[in-house]
Amino acid sequence: MERKVRVRFAPSPTGPLHIGGVRTALYNYLFARKNGGDFILRIEDTDSQRFVPGAEAYINEALAWCGIRADEGVLEGGAFAPYRQSERREIYLQYALQLVNAGHAYYAFDTPEQLNEIRATYELEGGTFAYNYKVRGQLNNSLNLSAAEVTKRIERGDQWVIRFKMPEDEDIRMFDLIRGEVVVNSASLDDKVLYKSTDKLPTYHLANIVDDHLMEITHVIRGEEWLPSLPLHYKLYEAFGWSDSQPAFAHLPLLLKPSGAGKLSKRDGDKFGFPVFPLRWVSPETGEVSRGYREDGYFPEAFINMLALLGWNPGGDREIFSMDELITLFSLEHVGKSGSRFDPEKAKWFNAQYLRMKSDEELATLYRPVLEAKGIEASDEKVAKVCGLIKERAAFVSDFWPISAYFFATPEAYEEKAVAKFWKGDNPARLAELRDVIAGIGDFTKEAIDKTVHDWIAEKGYPMGQVMNTFRLAVVGASMGPGMADICEVIGKDETLRRLDRIGEVVPVKA
Numbered sequence: 001m002e003r004k005v006r007v008r009f010a011p012s013p014t015g016p017l018h019i020g021g022v023r024t025a026l027y028n029y030l031f032a033r034k035n036g037g038d039f040i041l042r043i044e045d046t047d048s049q050r051f052v053p054g055a056e057a058y059i060n061e062a063l064a065w066c067g068i069r070a071d072e073g074v075l076e077g078g079a080f081a082p083y084r085q086s087e088r089r090e091i092y093l094q095y096a097l098q099l100v101n102a103g104h105a106y107y108a109f110d111t112p113e114q115l116n117e118i119r120a121t122y123e124l125e126g127g128t129f130a131y132n133y134k135v136r137g138q139l140n141n142s143l144n145l146s147a148a149e150v151t152k153r154i155e156r157g158d159q160w161v162i163r164f165k166m167p168e169d170e171d172i173r174m175f176d177l178i179r180g181e182v183v184v185n186s187a188s189l190d191d192k193v194l195y196k197s198t199d200k201l202p203t204y205h206l207a208n209i210v211d212d213h214l215m216e217i218t219h220v221i222r223g224e225e226w227l228p229s230l231p232l233h234y235k236l237y238e239a240f241g242w243s244d245s246q247p248a249f250a251h252l253p254l255l256l257k258p259s260g261a262g263k264l265s266k267r268d269g270d271k272f273g274f275p276v277f278p279l280r281w282v283s284p285e286t287g288e289v290s291r292g293y294r295e296d297g298y299f300p301e302a303f304i305n306m307l308a309l310l311g312w313n314p315g316g317d318r319e320i321f322s323m324d325e326l327i328t329l330f331s332l333e334h335v336g337k338s339g340s341r342f343d344p345e346k347a348k349w350f351n352a353q354y355l356r357m358k359s360d361e362e363l364a365t366l367y368r369p370v371l372e373a374k375g376i377e378a379s380d381e382k383v384a385k386v387c388g389l390i391k392e393r394a395a396f397v398s399d400f401w402p403i404s405a406y407f408f409a410t411p412e413a414y415e416e417k418a419v420a421k422f423w424k425g426d427n428p429a430r431l432a433e434l435r436d437v438i439a440g441i442g443d444f445t446k447e448a449i450d451k452t453v454h455d456w457i458a459e460k461g462y463p464m465g466q467v468m469n470t471f472r473l474a475v476v477g478a479s480m481g482p483g484m485a486d487i488c489e490v491i492g493k494d495e496t497l498r499r500l501d502r503i504g505e506v507v508p509v510k511a
């Protein structure tokens, strides 16, 4: 029987979720939705030393902002609860012991001090120490101690860990849905710790395999940085006797720096001025603030669209996809093998596309608080009209004010370059004539304004560019903005006339 698709996103709450993590969550979510499966959010918080307060709440808030909703998780509940590993701690020891009893794992009593000493000796000789088949026969562990000695040490409360006994020389054959077959010889692998007596907690490897098994996960989709752990995970499934039901694996390519050289890091964001986190994050330890896409004014749909295409594409040139479209089109076959270069300019481009697709009314609601902060009062209709006229020229709502202030307030200053170019010769006198032409327009619509002004210029035989640019300078205060008739209609006849008068009063004509 085909099993129901079940995938999980399993972040460790060790800090803010990086955008690479959000992409992993997104691909899992798309895969689950596409295949009619379940998307599980599991919090892997067994590393008590790396626990960061607020990080779990951050993960929840970030996914909610992105529109990635879990079917099962700490907040959602579900048949496989609890979904926070620290609340499942009782589960793991029995599994670790099962491996010890079957001879796949062993107790090791070497203290951190002893191991550090051995490590230092190796380093002095230019080598690196690995706890593996070569050395385990000489170390402080249950492979070398008598059963009675092992029991004695455990009973008197000595520190111990359980380590996986990696075979000496075995080609471990694995299959990755993105990379195909991967073979690694076990001789290059060490005996990883699975469980620690000090905090009575499993390590990532044990908890991850046990939970994926118990939660009936069918596909593990995660970042490439976990590929080196795959041989151990394969061996763990085998040692537990779960190979037949083990999940399929897909390791996603890295997100690379804008230069393409190396993994995208927080430092790249700081250096080039773009966020690498979905939401703003204030470090509870240092107070350091990291920027977020949300606070920088990105729309979640644009952010998700951009992330989806970093490593996957459905073929063809199309780039704009809604979440529903991504779900329909998503497949792991179209995830690339090589890393994807992150391009901050492209991120802005995506936002500009989504901004343009929003209705004028929706943009007006977003622009309103900015206007209020500036003490501007304006009707909903006017704000919506302005948004409609400027949205093609902006990537963010925060770009609106500098390019639309003149719709709401008479210009205080006039752009110097434009003054030098147009406020001279016959232009001031022609503007005075234009003032009377405008005053004569009865029905002040953009069509009427446009026709009247153009007919008048043609009739007079005036140079179109000179007259229109001077007109623009007077009304806008600069050489920018949409069509003059559009602008005049929005600000109204009285205000247009006031501005045509004012430039002559405040700007002296260049000789």
Ligand code: GLU
Pocket (backbone or CB within 6 Å): 010, 011, 012, 044, 204, 208, 221, 222, 223, 226
């Ligand atoms: N807790 C691991 C992480 O932080 C999960 C890796 C996995 O998906 O297996 O990424």
